Amino acid sequence: MPFEYRSDIAHADVAFDAWAPTLEELFREAARATMEVMVENLAQVRPAQTLELKLEQENEEMLLFDFLNELIFYKDARRLILLPADIEISPSDNGLTVRATLSGEEITPTRHEMRTDVKAVTMLRYKVEQVPQGWRATVVLDV
Amino acid sequence: MNVPAALKRISETIWELPASYKEGMLVPARIIASEKLINEMDAGVFEQVSNVATLPGIQRYAYCMPDGHWGYGFPIGGVAAMDPGSGVISPGGIGFDINCGMRLVLTNLTAEQVQPKLHQLVDRLFARVPTGVGCHGFIKMKGDDFRSVVQQGSRWCLKNGFATQEDLDMTEEGGCFPGANASDISQKAVERGYNQLGTLGSGNHYCEIQVVQPHNIMDPELAGAFGLTTVPNQVVIMFHCGSRGFGHQVATDYLKLFLSVMERKYGIKIVDRELACAPFHSPEGQAYFSAMKCAVNMAFANRQVILHRIREVFSDLFHASPDELGMRMVYDVAHNTAKLERHLVNGSRKELLVHRKGSTRAFGPGLPGLPECYQKTGQPVIIGGSMETGSYLLAGMSTGGDAWYTTAHGSGRTMSRHEAKKNFRGDKLQRDMEQRGIYVRTDSFGGLAEEAGAAYKNIDEVVEATELAGLSKRVARLVPIGNIKG
Numbered sequence: 061m062p063f064e065y066r067s068d069i070a071h072a073d074v075a076f077d078a079w080a081p082t083l084e085e086l087f088r089e090a091a092r093a094t095m096e097v098m099v100e101n102l103a104q105v106r107p108a109q110t111l112e113l114k115l116e117q118e119n120e121e122m123l124l125f126d127f128l129n130e131l132i133f134y135k136d137a138r139r140l141i142l143l144p145a146d147i148e149i150s151p152s153d154n155g156l157t158v159r160a161t162l163s164g165e166e167i168t169p170t171r172h173e174m175r176t177d178v179k180a181v182t183m184l185r186y187k188v189e190q191v192p193q194g195w196r197a198t199v200v201l202d203v
Numbered sequence: 204m205n206v207p208a209a210l211k212r213i214s215e216t217i218w219e220l221p222a223s224y225k226e227g228m229l230v231p232a233r234i235i236a237s238e239k240l241i242n243e244m245d246a247g248v249f250e251q252v253s254n255v256a257t258l259p260g261i262q263r264y265a266y267c268m269p270d271g272h273w274g275y276g277f278p279i280g281g282v283a284a285m286d287p288g289s290g291v292i293s294p295g296g297i298g299f300d301i302n303c304g305m306r307l308v309l310t311n312l313t314a315e316q317v318q319p320k321l322h323q324l325v326d327r328l329f330a331r332v333p334t335g336v337g338c339h340g341f342i343k344m345k346g347d348d349f350r351s352v353v354q355q356g357s358r359w360c361l362k363n364g365f366a367t368q369e370d371l372d373m374t375e376e377g378g379c380f381p382g383a384n385a386s387d388i389s390q391k392a393v394e395r396g397y398n399q400l401g402t403l404g405s406g407n408h409y410c411e412i413q414v415v416q417p418h419n420i421m422d423p424e425l426a427g428a429f430g431l432t433t434v435p436n437q438v439v440i441m442f443h444c445g446s447r448g449f450g451h452q453v454a455t456d457y458l459k460l461f462l463s464v465m466e467r468k469y470g471i472k473i474v475d476r477e478l479a480c481a482p483f484h485s486p487e488g489q490a491y492f493s494a495m496k497c498a499v500n501m502a503f504a505n506r507q508v509i510l511h512r513i514r515e516v517f518s519d520l521f522h523a524s525p526d527e528l529g530m531r532m533v534y535d536v537a538h539n540t541a542k543l544e545r546h547l548v549n550g551s552r553k554e555l556l557v558h559r560k561g562s563t564r565a566f567g568p569g570l571p572g573l574p575e576c577y578q579k580t581g582q583p584v585i586i587g588g589s590m591e592t593g594s595y596l597l598a599g600m601s602t603g604g605d606a607w608y609t610t611a612h613g614s615g616r617t618m619s620r621h622e623a624k625k626n627f628r629g630d631k632l633q634r635d636m637e638q639r640g641i642y643v644r645t646d647s648f649g650g651l652a653e654e655a656g657a658a659y660k661n662i663d664e665v666v667e668a669t670e671l672a673g674l675s676k677r678v679a680r681l682v683p684i685g686n687i688k689g
Contacts, residue, residue, distance in 0.1 A: 067619035071245060071273050072407075074620055098336045100649050122459075129455055136395040136448030139337045167337050174336045175649040176620065177405040177689070179451040180299040183458065183476035184275035200275060202299045202451075203406050203620065 247273030260290015270615030276477030279561035296558030302502035303445030311529030335646030356500030383496035396449025405689030412685035565599035591656030602673030
């Protein structure tokens with residue numbers, strides 16, 4: 061299982077661990093774990109719209125933090141449920157850059173089973189680390 | 204049981220972790236709870252309230268209220284007052300949902316009058332008050348209009364026909380924190396928020412139709428002063444929501460800014476990154492204080508616009524004006540804020556920056572800042588219980604000074620959302636609740652299951668603990684009959 065929700069470190073909020081062989085895959089899994097808190101049937105979200113995203117940060121941890129917050133931003137600002145279709149992370153002058161094509165569609169209550177709003181990514185126990193099998197992240201979302 | 208061995212019992216409902224409990228604690232940490240509630244506290248409360256005690260400038264004690272539970276940075280239920288001269292401001296002491304709060308509104312209708320139309324009432328509220336993930340509001344505005352909203356709060360609503368002067372008088376700080384400057388908020392925050400004015404949101408946000416049954420009135424005199432006893436089985440409306448995506452973005456923006464300057468520029472080391480902070484009088488601290496006020500004002504305006512909608516629905520359904528239906532506000536209280544207030548410290552009045560996160564200001568009688576009509580009673584305090592069990596109206600007490608006149612804010616969770624979803628099914632819960640006389644409409648059965656009453660502490664025990672600790676007095680218990688939930 062590439063991500064798992066945790067009940068032991070947050071009650072009112074939602075915590076998850078995600079892990080993947082590459083950093084790009086970790087970003088995908090963390091995005092899915094975040095969006096699944098809000099949409100029960102994520103598989104029903106159609107790739108009707110795409111959006112290009114480029115973010116730069118000093119390290120992996122802050123890059124994932126910004127990346128997940130960007131998905132949360134579009135949910136409120138444009139009512140879009142987005143997931144990365146393509147994603148590439150490369151070193152840059154100031155650290156790391158992620159370039160992603162996000163795809164998804166506007167929230168449609170008749171087809172999307174909505175759950176609970178994610179308000180923010182918190183810094184509580186937040187960690188992105190390299191492990192022997194690849195990468196691992198622990199994230200607590202404020203809901 | 205998670206209670207640390209170092210925890211000392213000070214009185215029946217006050218428990219203390221001494222400053223020697225953890226390296227860096229500047230003051231002891233105090234938890235308000237009965238013996239049963241303290242034994243049920245999750246480990247996060249002890250860890251986080253003692254972390255709060257390490258923050259620069261903290262005065263007297265770091266507090267946690269009896270509904271306390273695991274938060275981020277501060278525990279939910281956390282309270283800390285800082286010396287503004289030497290202390291810090293921390294978004295972790297306020298929360299992402301800035302000025303999440305409660306509003307209680309009276310009617311002169313009885314449960315007997317409302318029952319035959321209850322389904323219609325709840326269905327219409329559900330149709331007219333936008334709820335759920337990413338919901339947008341019914342007021343179309345541009346970014347510039349929204350900047351006026353966040354600077355003026357409920358005053359913007361008054362100018363635009365969504366409020367009465369009495370509504371503003373019955374709102375903490377008159378529905379507007381002065382000193383909110385829209386130049387301190389990001390374009391992103393504006394984009395996230397300007398479509399969301401007048402929306403409830405999801406999670407634990409709701410609007411509830413409740414009944415004041417005569418046997419649930421604990422203090423008839425105070426209940427009368429708060430307008431609760433005009434008719435037997437009086438129907439009241441309680442709702443809970445905050446500053447929506449706007450406030451969440453303000454908090455995220457400044458959490459990142461504080462993390463980047465805290466140690467590098469100000470040499471402050473903290474034990475948990477969620478306690479990121481900056482000196483109150485630094486440029487960053489002042490910018491956040493102003494941006495936070497913008498979010499506070501957005502939340503006041505949000506609840507005011509929702510009240511306007513609720514009045515419309517009642518008016519249409521019961522063929523009478525809101526005035527004729529007696530739809531007056533009891534009060535509006537804020538949960539997640541930091542405010543400059545004057546309190547007694549070592550015998551003299553001092554200005555302090557009071558952080559309240561998942562806790563409620565509960566001014567006792569005679570304190571400045573209360574409207575004239577509540578000068579003798581103390582401040583009405585609105586405590587939202589779980590949707591299955593009931594809620595409370597309390598009054599601030601003159602003995603609450605030690606905890607900076609603060610009390611609990613709700614029941615407090617005991618079960619994680621994930622666990623609740625495994626244990627309960629939303630559709631079944633909805634049917635069961637209807638059999639018990641509570642008609643619920645929701646956007647999300649999954650979300651409904653997460654809010655099951657059994658996922659929360661016992662509200663009766665929580666409010667009793669606040670009364671025994673001298674923080675807030677029970678006035679009445681309010682029983683739900685209808686609920687709309689995001």
